[in-house]
Amino acid sequence: MSTPLLDVWEAAASSPYHPSIAKDSQFTLGAFLLLIALLLAGVFSLNRSILSLPVLGVPASLAFGFGAVYMICAVGVYV
């Protein structure tokens, strides 16, 4: 029996969804990004200035943001 949404499903047969980072690499990438965040935060704590806020704070925040998402997925809480 054919329904409109079943036709939509069949039409998209060639494009199954794959995440940009595979399940197996999530832990490695998450740990790597969190480590970078930790290192940059460490350097920032040694030299707190208005210049180091964007130079170190922004990449550290970005690394922590993406690293936290991948790490929480890697430990089984799929957000």
Place this chain on the structure above:
Amino acid sequence: MRSLPLFSSCLAALSSFACAELNLSQPLLSKQVLPSTFKPPQVFKNVNLVRNTNLDKAYPRETINVIIENIDSKPQSEYYLPFESSLISRVGGLEVKDKKDAEKGSFKVEVVGLDEQSSTEFYLIHLPTPLAPKQQQTLSITYSVLSALAPVPAKIAQSGKQYLQYTFSAYTPSVYVTEKQKTKLKFPSGDVPDYTTLPADLNAESKADPQKQGSTFTYGPYNDVPAGAEQFASVRYEFTKPVIHATRLERDLEVSHWGGNLASEERYWLTNQGAELINQFSRVEWQKSQYMNPASSALKNLNLPLHPGTVDPYFTDDIGNVSTSHFRPGRKENLLELKPRYPVFGGWKYSFRVGWNADLSTYLRKLAKGDTYVLKVPFLEGPRMPEGIQYAKVHLRVILPEGATNVRYSTNVPLVDSTTSIHKTFMDTIGRTALELHAINLVDEFRERDLIVTYDYPWTAGYRKPIVITLGMFAVFAVTWVLGSIDTSIGKPKKV
């Protein structure tokens, strides 16, 4: 006197439990209510009707094949199927197809009730094309009846045989004249100690009624049965298997784009509607008999066939992890074998939850243009048991990613309600979009039915989670810098 309010609050709590228990059998179906004077118009007649009742499983499955003829002078498309009010709330999965053209799919059916005093309600079947005068059409009507089998005797010994009784009308209830009809009953075995014998003069061929052929009994044929006629009959047959009834099933499917994962969790509230134990449960007797693995009215294990690629299964109940389970990955299916903590005898209950993960790529596809995704998942995955399982209420929740909009769905499982809500959980800011579907009176035969959901999920919504965490972390850096820049030294400020 302090005990009085305590007593009254206890009473109130108990009464709420009683109400909750009673509500389980209330039909949730929204229905059209007609005045009690309503009589279905006599525009059809049943030329030939054959009803097959299959009692192989722990619930009766009815298949009515009927040739209907329009006896009116105008084309007609509304066929009424009557049920008693107490029965209609337990009828599930009613589907009507054209017997000769099943590929066309199911016809539209709806419940029509009369006002409160009436004991009869109807399923109204809409024929897709009105039937012209004097034309005939063959309908195939299938449905299951839940909680319809009563154990007789109601109490048996621990290793005793169980017998179930089924009461029905030998004349298939109809609001139209039926020219010729018969009812066939298929039992799980030939052990049928009691059954109603109907007088031979009712039978069109004046034969003994019912006719027996192994494990199949036939009531009829009967000629020219008037509309609304009933002739009650009962059968009692051996069924030494558990009568598994899930009073409620909650099933959650959680889609994670970041994790590329589809997480499933099912929460069951099972009860065995079979015969109760006449004596105390004897663990020694149970353990001794297990070596022989005899047929038993107790529920000992449940087999859940999961799709290949399923990983990380878990099985917990109110106490915690249940270690008596096996997970057997295979090429065709991954079998999850569950063993409850105790054998579930008649009248006993067991509630538990199972869950597993799977790769999202099997279930989710992205459309070529736009940010639209299409998800195809099984509506029901539960255990596959030879005795079958009946589900009184099913609550399915498809939890989509945060920011998913324009949710549409399609399924051929009969539903009673559907809503879209917000589900808030880990790392959420605005909450995830959840599609909630409610169904009642389903049976395990609906396992293979699919649910297809489409939704829009712009890439900007996908980045909400890491960006929110990034901004939070940046705020920590900024606050650290601001607080670190405050001069808290005592004395005059230094001049630079």
